[in-house]
Amino acid sequence: MILIDTGLANLASVEQALRRLGAEPARSVDAESVRTAPFVVLPGVGHFAVGMARLRAAGLVDALRERVTAGRPTLAICLGLQLLAEASDEAPGCEGLGLLRARVTAFPDGVSVPQLGWNSVEAEGRLLAGGAAYYANSYRLTDCPDGWTAAWSDHGGPFVAAVERGRVLGCQFHPELSGAWGGELLRRWLEDESATRAAPSSVGPRIVPCLDVADGRVVKGVRFQGLRDAGDPVACAARYAAGGADELVMLDVSATTEGRRSAADTVAAIRRVLDLPLTVGGGVRTVDDAARLLGAGADKVAVNTAAVSDPTLVDALAERFGSQCAVVAVDAARAGAGWELVTRSGTCRTGRDAVAWCGEVAARGAGEVLLTSWDRDGTGDGYDLELLRAVRQRVSVPIVASGGASGPDHLVAALQSGASAVLAASIFHDGVHSVASVKRALAAAGVEVRA
Numbered sequence: 001m002i003l004i005d006t007g008l009a010n011l012a013s014v015e016q017a018l019r020r021l022g023a024e025p026a027r028s029v030d031a032e033s034v035r036t037a038p039f040v041v042l043p044g045v046g047h048f049a050v051g052m053a054r055l056r057a058a059g060l061v062d063a064l065r066e067r068v069t070a071g072r073p074t075l076a077i078c079l080g081l082q083l084l085a086e087a088s089d090e091a092p093g094c095e096g097l098g099l100l101r102a103r104v105t106a107f108p109d110g111v112s113v114p115q116l117g118w119n120s121v122e123a124e125g126r127l128l129a130g131g132a133a134y135y136a137n138s139y140r141l142t143d144c145p146d147g148w149t150a151a152w153s154d155h156g157g158p159f160v161a162a163v164e165r166g167r168v169l170g171c172q173f174h175p176e177l178s179g180a181w182g183g184e185l186l187r188r189w190l191e192d193e194s195a196t197r198a199a200p201s202s203v204g205p206r207i208v209p210c211l212d213v214a215d216g217r218v219v220k221g222v223r224f225q226g227l228r229d230a231g232d233p234v235a236c237a238a239r240y241a242a243g244g245a246d247e248l249v250m251l252d253v254s255a256t257t258e259g260r261r262s263a264a265d266t267v268a269a270i271r272r273v274l275d276l277p278l279t280v281g282g283g284v285r286t287v288d289d290a291a292r293l294l295g296a297g298a299d300k301v302a303v304n305t306a307a308v309s310d311p312t313l314v315d316a317l318a319e320r321f322g323s324q325c326a327v328v329a330v331d332a333a334r335a336g337a338g339w340e341l342v343t344r345s346g347t348c349r350t351g352r353d354a355v356a357w358c359g360e361v362a363a364r365g366a367g368e369v370l371l372t373s374w375d376r377d378g379t380g381d382g383y384d385l386e387l388l389r390a391v392r393q394r395v396s397v398p399i400v401a402s403g404g405a406s407g408p409d410h411l412v413a414a415l416q417s418g419a420s421a422v423l424a425a426s427i428f429h430d431g432v433h434s435v436a437s438v439k440r441a442l443a444a445a446g447v448e449v450r451a
Contacts, residue, residue, distance in 0.1 A: 001025045001039040006054050006080075010174065012297040013278075014043045014077065016271050017176035021187050029058035035067055039190065044079030045136065045299075046322040048104065049091035051083050061097065068099045073167040075189055078137060079322075081163070081170035090139050100145040100163065100170070107140060111156030114138040114324045114367045116398045117420065118246055118450050120200035121173065123151035125164045127188050129195035131181040132203045132450050133161065133173035134247075134277055136299070136324035138367075140172060167192065177277045177299060179241070204448035206246040206421035207411070207435055208400060209428045211236055212253045213282075216266060219253065220378065220426050231429065233266055238273045240428065243435040245276060246450055249370070249400075249423060251302070251329070252282025253345060264296040271297025279370070281329050287316050294321065302327040302370055305343040308350060308357070311364060318365025323397075326368075328361040330354055332387055333374040339387055346374050355390045362395040369399050370423070376404025378426060383414040392418025407433065408441035415447060 003015055003025040011027065018025045018041070025041065034040055042064065044051050055061050068074055068084070076084055085096045088104035096104075107113050115135050123130050128151045140159035144150035153161040153172075162171045169189050175182035181201070188195060211218050211233050218231045237248055250270065252263060267280050280293045281302030290301040301321075307313050307328055317326040331346060332339040332354035339354040358369050371391055373384035383401045391399055398420035405411055405424040414422050427433045433441075439449040 001041070002028050002030075002033050002037040003041045003043065004034065004060065005029050006042070006044050006051060010043050010045050010078070010176070010294075010299060012268070012271055012295060013174070013299055014041060014176045016297065017183065017186060017275060020275070021183065021190060023190060029060060031059045031063040034060055034063040039073045040067060040075070042074065042076040042080035042083070044077065044083065045324055046079055047090060047319070048079065048082060048088040048096070048139070049094045051079050052091075052094055052096060055083065055097075064097055065099060068097075068168050071166040071168060073189070073192075074169070075186075076170040077176070078172060078174055081172050082139060082141075084170055085141065085145075088139060100141070100148065102141050102143055102145045104139045104141055107138065108156045112396050112398060112420070114397070115155045116324065116368055117206050118203040119153045119155060119161075119173070120203055121151050121153060121161045122200050123162070123195070125149040125151060125162075126194050127164050127169055127185065128162055129185070130198040130200040131178075132201035133171075133175065133178040133182060135173045136277075136367075137172055138323060174277075174299075177275065179275050183275055201451050202448050203450050204442075205415050205419070206400075207244075207438060207442075207449070208247045208249055208421050208423040209236075209240040209245050209435065210402065210423045210425040211248065211250045212425060213250055213263070213266060214253055216263065218429065220429055234269045234273060236429070237270045240435055241274055241276050244439055244450075245435045247277045247279070247421065248274065249279045249281070249302070251280075264292050267293055267296040267298055279327055281327070281370075286313070287320050290317055290321065290325075294325065300325050300327045300368070302329040304329040304331065305348075307361065308341065308343050308352070311360065314361050314364040314366050318367070323365050323367030326366050327370055328358075328366040328368075329370040329372065330358055330361075331372045331374050332384075334384075339390075342374050355387075355394055358391045359394040362397045366397065368397055369395060371399055371401060373403035377402070379404050380406030380426070382406070382410040383417075383419075383422075385413055385417040388414060388417040388419055408438050408445065411438065412442060412445050412447055
């Protein structure tokens with residue numbers, strides 16, 4: 001099996017998902033191997049023009065066209081699917097592979113972009129079945145190309161969730177990050193097995209356990225201080241994934257203050273057991289730091305202090321890896337009638353307006369804001385709802401609410417105040433609530449959640 005080494009972010013996640021199914025993917029850009037291998041995967045997260053440039057530079061354009069035209073088992077994921085099209089609005093004048101007679105277009109105005117999170121899959125194909133999948137995209141196909149069977153989803157209108165033709169499968173979503181449902185789809189593709197018809201699963205906002213890590217252990221404190229041990233990060237990640245988490249965040253909370261990089265070995269260990277999206281932050285100072293974490297198995301990288309020191313880092317991350325991978329963590333402390341931006345785990349008061357900073361990073365290309373109330377962190381007093389509402393009025397990108405949750409009511413209030421996802425740590429680490437019990441409470445309160 002060949003995993004085309006595009007260098008576009010999600011290689012490690014795809015690789016580990018296939019290994020869990022017993023496959024042995026080998027990374028390669030050798031054209032003859034791509035033509036003849038029993039299985040080929042074209043993954044990708046990032047910019048259409050950058051992806052096509054890398055395929056051309058590697059001499060893979062003709063090899064992929066020949067392979068897909070011949071119907072040899074091929075899987076294209078996210079940007080990989082879009083590269084099969086003729087062209088994209090993301091890169092006017094850039095020719096795609098032309099295997100799908102269609103053009104990739106932007107989502108309509110007024111729709112939150114990028115689409116980050118879980119959405120439904122309505123399927124009628126042989127390999128595809130209805131379910132819920134994880135998406136991270138800013139562009140989409142709106143029509144089923146001639147000669148293909150499409151699955152569908154909706155975000156500001158219907159769009160193509162996936163296409164299939166024989167043993168060729170293209171997914172706009174990330175099957176490698178879509179839990180057991182995505183794993184089963186990968187298995188069917190490998191084994192050429194038809195799907196059992198199923199209705200799409202309910203989906204909703206993301207419930208995100210957070211692993212604050214220091215010296216290889218999960219820790220928790222109050223306002224980033226008084227850290228106590230809360231377990232092994234790999235064991236915690238596996239438990240939360242099995243319990244129904246929609247995504248995980250790992251923050252190396254001492255990396256910046258200690259002047260070191262976040263531990264890639266911990267990221268790699270978590271990725272081996274995790275079939276969900278993983279955001280990693282802490283000590284990320286450069287694009288190369290981000291690349292190292294993405295290579296180890298992160299799907300998104302969060303920056304905080306380094307971005308405040310050099311805001312162009314946000315632009316560079318979005319350009320290199322795509323907005324879907326670029327998260328800015330914003331720590332905000334009450335200051336009079338507003339909020340002040342704080343950095344270095346809350347030890348540095350910047351004097352800058354935190355809400356305005358959220359607007360700036362979104363304009364620079366950040367695909368998500370991880371918004372933490374420094375005053376509420378670890379207190380159990382609930383999220384700062386005024387802060388959430390103020391930031392939601394300023395940005396259209398997804399917002400992950402953090403800091404202060406002690407129960408489902410706090411999560412419901414945050415979602416009603418503009419959060420796209422809710423992050424919590426203490427209530428899960430201490431066993432006050434499980435992810436499953438929180439989801440049951442949210443469902444009882446009328447909040448649709450992923451089963």
